[in-house]
Amino acid sequence: MTNEELWQSVLARIQLNTSRNNFSAWFINTNIFSRTDKEVVVSVPNKIAKEWIQNKYHKDLLKALHELNFSVKDIKYQIVPASQIAQKEESQEEEYSNISANQLRFEQFNIDRETNLNPRYSFDNFIVGSFNDLTYAAAQAICKNPGTAYNPFFIYGGVGLGKTHLLQALGNKVSKDHANKKVKYLPSEILTSEIVNAITNNTIEDLKSQYKKYDVLIIDDIQFISGKTKTQEEFFNIFNFLYQKNKQIILSSDRPPKAIAALEERLRSRFEGGMIADIGMPDFETRVAILKKKAGERSVDLPPDVFEYIASNIQKNIRELEGALNKLIAHTKLTNQKIDIESAKNLLKNIISPNIKKKNPQKIIQIVADFYNLKEKDLFVNCRKKEIVKPRQVAMYLLRKELKNSFPYISKLFGGKDHTTAIYACKKIDLELKKGDSLSEEIEAIKQMICSC
Numbered sequence: 001m002t003n004e005e006l007w008q009s010v011l012a013r014i015q016l017n018t019s020r021n022n023f024s025a026w027f028i029n030t031n032i033f034s035r036t037d038k039e040v041v042v043s044v045p046n047k048i049a050k051e052w053i054q055n056k057y058h059k060d061l062l063k064a065l066h067e068l069n070f071s072v073k074d075i076k077y078q079i080v081p082a083s084q085i086a087q088k089e090e091s092q093e094e095e096y097s098n099i100s101a102n103q104l105r106f107e108q109f110n111i112d113r114e115t116n117l118n119p120r121y122s123f124d125n126f127i128v129g130s131f132n133d134l135t136y137a138a139a140q141a142i143c144k145n146p147g148t149a150y151n152p153f154f155i156y157g158g159v160g161l162g163k164t165h166l167l168q169a170l171g172n173k174v175s176k177d178h179a180n181k182k183v184k185y186l187p188s189e190i191l192t193s194e195i196v197n198a199i200t201n202n203t204i205e206d207l208k209s210q211y212k213k214y215d216v217l218i219i220d221d222i223q224f225i226s227g228k229t230k231t232q233e234e235f236f237n238i239f240n241f242l243y244q245k246n247k248q249i250i251l252s253s254d255r256p257p258k259a260i261a262a263l264e265e266r267l268r269s270r271f272e273g274g275m276i277a278d279i280g281m282p283d284f285e286t287r288v289a290i291l292k293k294k295a296g297e298r299s300v301d302l303p304p305d306v307f308e309y310i311a312s313n314i315q316k317n318i319r320e321l322e323g324a325l326n327k328l329i330a331h332t333k334l335t336n337q338k339i340d341i342e343s344a345k346n347l348l349k350n351i352i353s354p355n356i357k358k359k360n361p362q363k364i365i366q367i368v369a370d371f372y373n374l375k376e377k378d379l380f381v382n383c384r385k386k387e388i389v390k391p392r393q394v395a396m397y398l399l400r401k402e403l404k405n406s407f408p409y410i411s412k413l414f415g416g417k418d419h420t421t422a423i424y425a426c427k428k429i430d431l432e433l434k435k436g437d438s439l440s441e442e443i444e445a446i447k448q449m450i451c452s453c
């Protein structure tokens with residue numbers, strides 16, 4: 001196995017547990033630089049990527065190597081600037097084009113270095129239906145007149161429903177139609193890490209003046225700045241500067257501004273000050289249309305009952321629809337066999353399985369912890385800290401409402417002495433919900449996440 005092949009296999013494993021944004025943000029321009037039996041040296045394009053991969057992915061990378069039967073004991077990281085590997089990329093691209101459909105989508109590696117945009121996302125391959133038509137219409141208006149139509153433009157919706165696609169299509173179209181406008185797309189994790197690094201290196205003013213040059217600034221998954229005080233402070237400053245100069249700001253989130261926990265009030269009100277648009281769930285006919293279009297793009301045709309089978313079993317996530325389709329396409333291409341409903345059911349049995357879809361306490365606890373930016377174990381700490389008390393009560397409330405778990409069971413799970421712990425938590429949340437503040441939006445957003453998981 002060559003270094004490239006090995007790295008592709010490692011990345012294929014990492015990609016399974018990493019969001020598309022994170023994956024393309026951190027693993028672009030990485031490779032295996034050298035290796036011995038005991039050690040692999042991974043080349044990374046810059047210091048930020050090096051620190052991020054080292055801190056967040058080191059263990060996963062080692063695990064992936066072990067799964068591939070390598071006895072590597074350690075991984076080192078070496079910065080190799082993108083310009084030095086540019087030549088290599090050309091030959092790599094040829095190799096990548098041979099990889100079957102359900103393996104790495106290497107189009108990600110064509111990301112534009114100036115704008116950070118991926119050309120694969122366009123309006124041509126974006127399907128519009130009643131679940132996203134208003135958001136789409138607003139996006140079109142912005143393309144015509146960036147900075148004047150809707151500012152800021154805040155898009156929210158569940159996982160895998162097309163937020164990143166829409167944001168990037170918007171960025172690509174503005175770049176194309178208004179060549180003089182400087183567009184920048186940033187996943188919010190990158191915004192945060194750039195700000196944190198600049199503060200550490202005393203270069204925050206330079207960074208801010210760089211951001212202030214953009215005519216269109218797009219930040220994806222802005223909910224991740226929840227609880228990040230420094231990022232919020234600096235972003236507030238950048239936001240105001242751009243806004244006053246009629247520069248377009250576009251944000252996406254998995255929940256509305258009201259439901260983003262630990263977000264400074266002044267930022268929340270800025271986010272709410274423009275156009276807020278949501279992306280809902282596509283209905284059955286739209287899901288079939290999405291599958292047909294995506295199969296068509298790959299020049300594959302499948303029987304109508306196969307499209308319908310996928311569309312009726314995967315309802316809440318377009319990424320999962322695509323995943324199922326990719327699996328079938330890869331199979332036909334590799335085996336040259338036609339897919340019928342029986343083989344589709346068989347091939348998709350791990351994706352479409354009632355057992356996997358079942359909600360369980362573990363999943364609910366994990367989603368609540370993620371939502372409030374906490375570790376799962378924090379929810380089990382019986383303390384009076386405001387940041388913990390509410391999420392803990394929300395978790396108990398959802399176990400009761402969503403799973404109908406008994407009060408004694410829930411109390412015991414959360415270390416309560418008797419069943420009153422859970423009863424108290426549920427009553428408290430019910431009471432808060434009646435007051436009608438932002439909690440009901442938070443709980444709605446969490447429920448959506450539980451359903452789409």
Ligand code: ADP
Nearest residue numbers: 125126127158159160161162163164165318319
């Ligand atoms: P999100 O950012 O909301 O989690 P993405 O934008 O990453 O979701 O979408 C997930 C996948 O589904 C992507 O591959 C994207 O191209 C595809 N997708 C989402 N919405 C649409 C749409 N309306 N038409 C075509 N493809 C879509």
Ligand code: MG
Nearest residue numbers: 021163164220
């Ligand atoms: Mg996204």
